Amino acid sequence: MQNDEQIYFKNRDVAAFRLLDVLPIDSMKLEDWTVFATSYGGVPIAKIIANRLESNFDLLLSSKIMAPNNEDCEIAIVTESEEVVIHEELAKSFEISLDFIFAKSKQVYDNELMKTVKLYRQDARIEELTNKNVLLVDEGLNTGLTMMACIKTAINLGAKSVSVATPILPSATVPTIETIADDLYYVKKLDHFVFIDFYYDKLENIDFEDVKNIK
Template identity: 65%
Template sequence: MTTDPIFFKNREVAAYRLLDILPIDKMKLEDWTVLSTSYGGYPIAKIIAKELNAQLDMMFSKKIYAPNNHECEIAIVTEVEEVLIHEELVKVFDISLDLIYGQSKFLYDNELSYEVNKFRDDRKLTNLNEKNILLIDEGLNTGLTMMACIKSAIKLGAKSISVATPVIPSASIQTIESIADDLYYVEKLDHFISINFYYDTLNELKFEDIETIKKD
């Protein structure tokens, strides 16, 4: 019996592995904004943004779970009120759209707005016109969050949108590539388990942690 290997010692190692495959020299000639799409992706995004001399920020989002299964993501709502629904799961669980949109509004009003305002000192992410956006995460599970963030960046008028992640399920590649300009990854896996399975150390980060990392 074989097991999948650990690819990355920690987020810092994952960041430098990503830098090895990104066209850094070409990107340095352009103006980029690096957005992390999760708390866990923020330390990686910070290292890459520094290498690119790019602006660093977050694309905040919240997961909506199935009512009877709090580990099953059925939708994502982002800080620009973009709601992306996993239609197949919604049908399987027979979940009403009213419930999903009601929950997304609750999360936006009670969690997203607070985090966005606190992180950016009451400044919202409202305009990405003519900007090259690099979306970064520590890995993709279903790809639902990344898809929601890509659509949010499109909604905000981004000039181009690229995605970079250390590890990705093979099944998510075509979906991401269908709406992103470029996709960069270090490892792709046909039989994906979970993101933390491929890191030696991957401590959970919370909102308070990224506030601290931002100030470092």
């Protein structure tokens, strides 16, 4: 049974406003930003932050690559710009070859991800981010693999700076994100992290149709 003391956010709206408290909004407003959600669940939070920043809002789409014979274990992420980030420790521990991961990533990209991209962007591709400040937002991080893939995607699309904002994440993920992002903003980091849903009182499922309506 979950202890109420372990619930840090009532819902995504509350998480968004608590995240706004740690963001340097006034100084950020001195520059132009594009705010990206990095998951469907991150869209409501990212939208609230984008509105406060008076910035552009978008969703950076990606898909998980799962380990063979284990649908609960993600070993890689492929983004809509074909950036692939691999969980190297898991791949080694399961003796999964890089050839398999890249082949599977290509398959998922062609057969699944691009269908979603075409529906979301009406056949267009994600815009170049040359000389733009990018803020990547999610409802929380588990392994941080998706966020790392999104950071690398923004960098490869030419972003001038890439920052990350999330309400909650594992302490172990902080150094990894800080290594490749310009700034990391969060409300809470935990040494013994369970999973994102555990720390929200109410975290309703958000699907693609919901995202299109929020957009």
